[in-house]
Amino acid sequence: MEKKKEQVFDINLFKRLLIYIKPYKLVFVGVLGAVILIALFGAIRPKILQLAIDTNLANKNLEGFLPYVLIMGAMLLMEVIGQLSFIYYAGWLGQNVVKDVRVKLFNHLLSFKMKYYDNSSVGVLITRAVTDMERIADIFGQGLFTIFRDLLTMIVVSIFMLFMNWKLSLIVFVMLPLVLIATRIFQKYMKKAFEEVRTEVSNLNSFVQERITGMKILQLFTREDTEYRKFQEINERHKKGWLKTVWYNSIFFPIAELSTSITIGLVAWYGGLNVVLQGTTTEGDLTAFVMFIPMLFRPLRQIADNFNTLQMGMVAANRVFKVLETTSHIDDKGTFVAESFKGDISFKDVYFSYIEDEVVLNGISFDVKAGETVAIVGATGAGKSTIINLLNRFYEIKDGVIEVDGIDIKNVTLASLRQQIAVVLQDVFLFADTIMNNITLDNPAVTEAEVIQAAKDIGIHDFISSLPGGYYYNVKERGVMLSSGQRQLISFLRAYVTNPSILVLDEATSSVDAYSEQLIQTATDKITKGRTSIIIAHRLATIKKADKIIVMDSGNIVEQGTHEELLKKENGYYRNLYEVQFLKEEVA
Template sequence: MSKTKEQIFDVKLFKRLFDYIKPYKVIFFGLIFLVIMLAALSAATPYITKYAIDESITNKVEKDFLFYIMLMLGVLVMQTVFQLLFIYYAAWLGQNLVMDVRVKLFDHLLRFKMKYYDNSSVGVLITRAVTDMERIADIFGEGLFMIVRDLLTMTVVFGVMVYLNVKLSLIVFIMMPVLLYATRIFQKYMKRAFEEVRTEVSNLNSFVQERLTGMKILQIFTREVTEYKKFKAINERHKKGWLKTVWYNSIFFPLADLFSSITIGLVAWYGGLNVVLESSSVSQGDLVAFIMFVPMLFRPLRQIADKFNTLQMGMVAATRVFKVIDTTSQIDDLGTHVAQSFNGNIKFDNVHFSYVPDEEVLKGISFDVKAGETVAIVGATGAGKSTIINLLNRFYEIGDGVISVDGINIKEVTLQSLRTQIAVVLQDVFLFADTILNNITLNHPEITEEQVYQAAKDIGIHDFIMSLPDGYHYNVKERGAMLSSGQRQLISFLRAYTTKPSILVLDEATSSVDSYSEQLIQNATDKITKGRTSIVIAHRLATIKKADKIIVMDAGQIVEQGTHDELLKKKDGYYRNLYEVQFLQEEELI
């Protein structure tokens, strides 16, 4: 198969889609039956009309005329019922198939490494999960079955025409090769146009999603005009892509109608001439039947081209969706040890890691955390502090070395049980557009509302939550927009605490937090770290001084370890310099 043919009709892609039809085999074969019946009935009305004219009207005989009329009425009723069932169940099958594909896609996305999302546009992924899925549904609802029905209709009509009158059939078929060739060219160019349209739709979704998310930054730096121009340029490309499809349609469909009209004219001319001359080769019934047959032969061909547009869009969308599904970017979950709980002994042994090949972020770091200890990690931006959090939870795979908990390599622990025992409070707190309660429990069935109340009281933020409208049932809107940064941080602390983890990992960001929220956060930190192994990326001096051990990092390496007092005693030490620059003023304020 040539490259062009592969582009127009991807057999492997259809085979893959048909795998999703297996649970709905009864509906599928029912649709096949309806397609066959509709095709068989399509030629019935002209065929009956021929005999009604030749046997009753031409001969002016009333006998059987009413029978022909009632027969046509019966055919019409059957066609209507079958058509209704066909349209509904074709769409039903398409929507159910797409539901299964969408669920599989989302399940796949849930298991991707963080690295995949680092390199992917959220807007593009949304397009794959929403817009492209609807195009796949159209393959069955408005594309494939419609095309099969029209092809069968043409075959039946073709057979009946030849059976009735070979000479009139030859006149009709003279025009067919030209229209078939035009259809082939049309399909080829429409394929390219739809690929361009889908690409620009993804670009539009990605651009709009990112700009809406970062609208505050755009307005702070007065970039509205610049971004408007960028959007206008992307929208212009999108418009041009669609106009190509409109242009191809505006050429092909008038040509198809022209060929149909010319064919009807030729049939009327030749058939009418034979009727006038009373030739035995063409009857009045033949002439009327063929005038009815010509649109029935040409219209399906025209519709096939139209439905092929839908089919092409669906195929392009399916190709893009399956490309995501085929992406192997999951963390290997080959562990067999199911962790019910951890004592909390953590060990990093000569761990190397790179986000980008040949650009190491961690350069062979080693350290131990004993059960129940609180370890603070400090260092300049980019030193590798947050990377340690990501690796402990296996959001990324290490390049070399071993990370173990209680003497067990974390790769030997099932991913779910590992992450269940490690709670993380990130610097960038994310809240869903939902109630505070659901943001805390994340709809975990084993965490009750009463447990959440008690946990909030334990860490001292129950009164804060109850002061909000509707309390725990207050909807914080998208990304927690109804709360301040300090309030969002408090919710994230409670979310971590309610899971009763064995290990806590905290990235305690308190920049731009009011003094009241900061005090609550400090109290919450003290409460949830008590008696638990905790790794804290420290931003406050109070937390650092309370830590059992401080790990000082610089450029992906551990340069110092020790307690606050021990590290201050090192003359010209990295921590001491950091303390004097960053923390001394804070201590004076305290």
């Protein structure tokens, strides 16, 4: 395992990336072709100059010199065209591959269980879907093809040098291993440094995202100084991670530059002596080698730099593929497509735990008849909200059966099940969009006329019409432009327009003004009428109107019955709850 971790280049990971290139293989081949031409044209230019010097300038013969100039110009023009094509299409290929991977990742995230999101940082997932994706694009735009171009240039240049003058080439090749060893060491340490940087970037994104989202809480409890100090610590670790990469660069690149200069000096010294004393080396050879050496050593330095980019991309790709490999999906093997439900619901001996060995529902059983309104009451943590989550199959039960109309919900396709169950949560989430789009969620089957009529039906049309822009008022992120009561009214309308067979409602109004509460009560009465409704009840008015009340405590159903029936039980759980909590509301 450790050996695999220290691998400089993960070929298996790269093979996975190559799968995404298949739709663009013609562009891929074209970029490789441009790389080959760049390497060839670049290496030919010094050879042309060598011929020009030895044939014409050394003999002070200008006849035939112009064709050499024209050929060099043509080579240079072709090299420029090749570079332009290479840079554009390598970048184009990278962005298209990333587009496909990002779409696949997002689609994968859409189907995850809620448990996955319970245990995951939003900031980290955002980093995977955005920042890491850009690093993957760099694999093609600045990493892979650039490294291949530089390697090919080095090979072609080496061949030209050997054929032109093997003695001068020997001097160059003696110095080359020193730079290769330094490059290898540099790559090894840079990989570790970039892994550290990516980790700290994820931590930084997660921290900032959470604090910005919860800024009101921080300011209410005057935690600004504490969070500022925490941010300084995280930012310091992030800085140190980047400084490691800066330190390794500051060591490697001066060494590489010094090696190049020393090599040019040795070639000039040895070649110059041969030109003057022995005549085994020509002026053209010496000039060409002075051009060849940077073409050989500079790509080596660039390979190290581009390898950093490649390593960052590979680390990012590894993180993204880990998310893609995650199998945190609800088992959707049901074959029954529910067009509608009568609304009979049955929980039979259902056990459930969010965390292993920490029971949340302890073998509960209850029945809801079609068209009934059932209120669930109990203390916080009793398991009320869990029933909502399980009915929609956001989580898998440990044991037992949940049926709708006598059909195990596991045998119903997940999409059709959720289409027939509308949920209004206490914590309403609205997108940074118009009220209309937050209600329809861009469902083309729901028309504007239907939305307006539904709003009139539940008594909130006037409230929406009073807003600037009416139904096209932008509520901004998480609906911050609306009050909590107004947000809940929007969520009621969102549920109502889908015309669900079953309604599940968490109708908390603890922070709602009297006017909004009255609207919510009217909306509740309207949308629950004639359909099966399960309500986590917080108001006495709702509880009294329920056909049945289920009383929960610590994951168990302790009592069931109507309001009047439960009040008759001496020392009953509901009766005590009523006297402590609901009686004050009734008196008020």
